[in-house]
Amino acid sequence: MESRELLFIEPTQQKSAQPTLDEITRKMTAAYRKTIEGSLVNGKIEDIMFMGWHECVCGAMSDNTNHVLPDSSMETNSLCIHYLAWHREEVPAREIEEVKKLSYGEEEPTKEELQ
Ligand SMILES: [Zn+2]
Numbered sequence: 001m002e003s004r005e006l007l008f009i010e011p012t013q014q015k016s017a018q019p020t021l022d023e024i025t026r027k028m029t030a031a032y033r034k035t036i037e038g039s040l041v042n043g044k045i046e047d048i049m050f051m052g053w054h055e056c057v058c059g060a061m062s063d064n065t066n067h068v069l070p071d072s073s074m075e076t077n078s079l080c081i082h083y084l085a086w087h088r089e090e091v092p093a094r095e096i097e098e099v100k101k102l103s104y105g106e107e108e109p110t111k112e113e114l115q
Contacts, residue, residue: 007076
């Protein structure tokens with residue numbers, strides 16, 4: 001399986017006035033809580049690779065590791081929920097479709113996860 005990266009984006013616009021808390025954001029939240037720290041290499045989860053902190057245009061900070069779904073279908077980062085909630089307009093439609101396909105249920109994000 002090819003490793004797929006989800007939500008490694010760099011928004012250029014300021015964040016929206018209110019976070020978007022819909023099915024998409026909640027699905028990502030549930031999936032994110034299942035991720036483990038690591039990196040996908042040829043479809044397998046390898047040891048943690050430290051990627052360095054990343055700062056969003058609005059000042060939100062990521063942690064310094066990637067986060068991989070337990071079935072190793074997807075790799076994301078700790079700002080994935082933030083991007084969907086605050087920068088939805090800049091998330092590519094293709095990635096929204098990928099999030100819709102996640103099957104880890106739906107959970108409400110916390111303040112910390114939203115940043
Ligand atoms: Zn942001």
